[in-house]
Amino acid sequence: MKRNLTTLVLLLILSGSLSLVQASQPTVTEDFKPSTLNQPGQEYPQVNSQGYARFRIVAPQAQSVTVSLGGRGGTPLTKSEDGSWVGTTAGPQDEGFHYYHLTIDGGTFNDPGTLNFYGSTRWESGIEIPAHDQDFYALKDVPHGRVQQILFPSKSTNTSRRAFVYTPPDYDKDMTKRYPVLYLQHGWGEDETAWHNQGCANLIMDNLIAEAKTRPFLIVMTYGMTNNVRIGGLRNFDIGPFQTVLVDELIPYIDANFRTLSDQPNRAMAGLSMGGMETRTITLKNLDKFSHIGLLSGGSISPEDVNNTPGLKEKVKLVFVSYGSRELENRRGGGRGPFGGDPRVNAEALKQAGINSVFYVSPDTAHEFQSWRRSLHELAPLLFKD
Amino acid sequence: MKRNLTTLVLLLILSGSLSLVQASQPTVTEDFKPSTLNQPGQEYPQVNSQGYARFRIVAPQAQSVTVSLGGRGGTPLTKSEDGSWVGTTAGPQDEGFHYYHLTIDGGTFNDPGTLNFYGSTRWESGIEIPAHDQDFYALKDVPHGRVQQILFPSKSTNTSRRAFVYTPPDYDKDMTKRYPVLYLQHGWGEDETAWHNQGCANLIMDNLIAEAKTRPFLIVMTYGMTNNVRIGGLRNFDIGPFQTVLVDELIPYIDANFRTLSDQPNRAMAGLSMGGMETRTITLKNLDKFSHIGLLSGGSISPEDVNNTPGLKEKVKLVFVSYGSRELENRRGGGRGPFGGDPRVNAEALKQAGINSVFYVSPDTAHEFQSWRRSLHELAPLLFKD
Numbered sequence: 001m002k003r004n005l006t007t008l009v010l011l012l013i014l015s016g017s018l019s020l021v022q023a024s025q026p027t028v029t030e031d032f033k034p035s036t037l038n039q040p041g042q043e044y045p046q047v048n049s050q051g052y053a054r055f056r057i058v059a060p061q062a063q064s065v066t067v068s069l070g071g072r073g074g075t076p077l078t079k080s081e082d083g084s085w086v087g088t089t090a091g092p093q094d095e096g097f098h099y100y101h102l103t104i105d106g107g108t109f110n111d112p113g114t115l116n117f118y119g120s121t122r123w124e125s126g127i128e129i130p131a132h133d134q135d136f137y138a139l140k141d142v143p144h145g146r147v148q149q150i151l152f153p154s155k156s157t158n159t160s161r162r163a164f165v166y167t168p169p170d171y172d173k174d175m176t177k178r179y180p181v182l183y184l185q186h187g188w189g190e191d192e193t194a195w196h197n198q199g200c201a202n203l204i205m206d207n208l209i210a211e212a213k214t215r216p217f218l219i220v221m222t223y224g225m226t227n228n229v230r231i232g233g234l235r236n237f238d239i240g241p242f243q244t245v246l247v248d249e250l251i252p253y254i255d256a257n258f259r260t261l262s263d264q265p266n267r268a269m270a271g272l273s274m275g276g277m278e279t280r281t282i283t284l285k286n287l288d289k290f291s292h293i294g295l296l297s298g299g300s301i302s303p304e305d306v307n308n309t310p311g312l313k314e315k316v317k318l319v320f321v322s323y324g325s326r327e328l329e330n331r332r333g334g335g336r337g338p339f340g341g342d343p344r345v346n347a348e349a350l351k352q353a354g355i356n357s358v359f360y361v362s363p364d365t366a367h368e369f370q371s372w373r374r375s376l377h378e379l380a381p382l383l384f385k386d
Numbered sequence: 387m388k389r390n391l392t393t394l395v396l397l398l399i400l401s402g403s404l405s406l407v408q409a410s411q412p413t414v415t416e417d418f419k420p421s422t423l424n425q426p427g428q429e430y431p432q433v434n435s436q437g438y439a440r441f442r443i444v445a446p447q448a449q450s451v452t453v454s455l456g457g458r459g460g461t462p463l464t465k466s467e468d469g470s471w472v473g474t475t476a477g478p479q480d481e482g483f484h485y486y487h488l489t490i491d492g493g494t495f496n497d498p499g500t501l502n503f504y505g506s507t508r509w510e511s512g513i514e515i516p517a518h519d520q521d522f523y524a525l526k527d528v529p530h531g532r533v534q535q536i537l538f539p540s541k542s543t544n545t546s547r548r549a550f551v552y553t554p555p556d557y558d559k560d561m562t563k564r565y566p567v568l569y570l571q572h573g574w575g576e577d578e579t580a581w582h583n584q585g586c587a588n589l590i591m592d593n594l595i596a597e598a599k600t601r602p603f604l605i606v607m608t609y610g611m612t613n614n615v616r617i618g619g620l621r622n623f624d625i626g627p628f629q630t631v632l633v634d635e636l637i638p639y640i641d642a643n644f645r646t647l648s649d650q651p652n653r654a655m656a657g658l659s660m661g662g663m664e665t666r667t668i669t670l671k672n673l674d675k676f677s678h679i680g681l682l683s684g685g686s687i688s689p690e691d692v693n694n695t696p697g698l699k700e701k702v703k704l705v706f707v708s709y710g711s712r713e714l715e716n717r718r719g720g721g722r723g724p725f726g727g728d729p730r731v732n733a734e735a736l737k738q739a740g741i742n743s744v745f746y747v748s749p750d751t752a753h754e755f756q757s758w759r760r761s762l763h764e765l766a767p768l769l770f771k772d
Contacts, residue, residue, distance in 0.1 A: 063447045105446065106446035122425055150532050172643055175561045
């Protein structure tokens with residue numbers, strides 16, 4: 001009897017395990033194609049129609065190769081007979097752009113198959129999971145604006161600093177026309193290349209402008225001096241040096257060297273993650289310079305902020321706050337953003353107070369660039385409305 | 387006696403070997419500093435004042451790590467007690483920029499310490515050996531031009547193609563001024579990012595303009611469609627598709643969207659290596675469009691070319707040909723460039739024939755970007771002289 005009971009328990013455990021295994025290993029459709037971010041001619045990494053990613057790394061004498069993408073612990077690759085290491089993520093990945101890297105024999109390297117993008121304070125591999133709404137940031141046969149690399153003098157840091165300026169397609173057609181400006185910040189670990197490389201900011205604008213869904217404006221992207229602070233030390237971050245570069249050096253340079261509308265109603269600032277924190281701090285201190293505020297997965301503005309900031313209600317024409325839906329799920333699970341309370345509650349309170357407050361949630365995305373591409377796509381049409 | 391003779395011979399061999407060892411292992415000065423191309427915060431790779439490069443790669447469980455730089459076979463790294471792999475090149479490296487990669491356990495990867503540059507049809511690691519003349523491409527406190535990324539429509543390839551346009555510092559000051567244009571091509575394995583990333587073309591121009599050593603002009607850099615051909619198959623390369631993109635699509639787009647001087651006297655073309663071959667072919671077929679020709683480590687124009695090209699002598703205002711000195715040494719050793727005979731002899735023959743022919747040799751450099759940075763620095767002041 002005891003033996004039969006043991007057998008029964010074992011069978012129950014086994015059947016439970018089996019169904020778990022079946023649940024976590026659905027059929028993977030074999031329609032993998034090279035990721036759109038692959039280097040020219042490279043077949044791997046690949047993505048299938050369900051959002052699974054498959055990797056292939058050639059390192060015949062390696063002891064172990066793991067990809068950081070694909071959940072906790074990443075995706076361990078298995079050595080094939082031809083000396084390559086191959087593996088597929090355990091499940092579908094969220095739509096959009098993801099950073100990742102390889103761990104080869106205990107060292108951190110990039111996948112030689114794909115392009116690199118600056119994130120986590122290093123140039124990392126990137127992969128693109130095709131999204132149902134990818135049309136809004138696709139390269140299309142429409143008039144294209146430019147991404148202009150400028151080097152602007154910075155006395156406070158004693159060097160020439162780099163910024164990228166998106167100018168809309170008609171910028172070089174009518175030499176008398178002037179444009180509003182959005183200052184757009186990256187997140188911690190990234191730099192001034194992020195918004196046009198992984199964010200597709202220029203293509204998002206080109207497409208919106210082609211459909212007459214947004215007013216044409218300039219976007220200025222520079223390094224937010226975010227990366228000398230460790231994530232755990234964000235509370236001690238001093239906004240001073242970057243505020244000096246942005247407000248006292250870059251803005252005057254842009255207004256002197258581009259055909260801008262340089263008054264407060266025509267200047268906006270937005271940023272993602274730590275760039276949102278920077279945006280919040282700098283705009284609230286400089287309401288004579290900024291009229292539109294965008295915080296993308298980077299906190300919110302609370303009724304207390306409004307009370308503590310004289311003139312906010314009169315001077316601010318838009319407070320745009322957005323998150324990826326999975327970030328809000330995490331908050332419900334006990335997590336909490338680094339500043340300012342529940343963003344949805346704050347956004348609603350600002351609206352009740354008569355402020356133009358917009359809250360946007362990107363469906364089924366996390367603290368990643370697909371949330372921020374969508375956020376820019378939602379934000380742009382709301383800016384600089386007459 | 388026999389034994390003594392053997393001992394003597396052995397001693398002679400040993401002393402010879404020892405002196406050889408001593409000759410090939412001079413004292414390495416321990417003043418290594420991080421390469422200027424390192425990723426932010428990265429200590430390795432390093433370079434010393436003699437031009438030696440030192441590498442450090444963390445991969446504790448790897449079986450072997452080799453760096454492709456440092457002569458035939460590259461530089462094998464040795465495992466240290468802390469699990470990192472360290473090694474120094476056997477000798478000093480030539481001044482300037484070098485591509486390299488790692489071979490880890492039989493696989494090809496990049497050095498996570500440094501930035502990547504597109505060469506050899508892949509994004510490769512780059513290292514900078516400080517040069518005695520590095521001042522001419524240094525980032526200085528002078529007015530800076532812009533590097534503008536454009537996406538231009540191409541019917542022949544049915545897509546929007548990318549190009550970068552250098553505009554000089556005064557381009558956005560006087561909206562009525564128009565500028566000559568240099569079309570500048572990269573080499574095999576590279577793309578439209580090469581001339582401003584590893585070539586420092588924008589900084590070379592900024593510095594020349596600040597010293598009033600060159601007339602300000604635009605530089606247009608696009609992909610020469612070079613990379614689907616293997617190096618051994620260059621003879622079969624069809625210039626047709628790129629000529630169509632450049633002459634029929636890009637040039638009209640540039641003239642319509644930038645303030646150019648669009649007549650033949652104000653349009654030049656130059657290129658390095660395979661880009662020189664493209665320049666030679668396209669300019670000789672389109673002398674109504676190009677007046678200045680620059681071939682950088684990419685062949686030369688012979689008296690036969692002049693005889694076979696009606697109008698060349700009248701229409702061409704400059705034929706600039708350059709090489710790295712080590713390339714010419716190789717030629718003397720029995721090597722030969724891919725087309726057009728001895729470049730020095732050809733340059734002299736053209737001069738004798740009354741053509742404005744300039745031949746430049748970059749001292750102590752090979753088929754690498756330091757030769758081409760110097761060549762652009764020599765070429766620019768010779769262009770578009772009234």
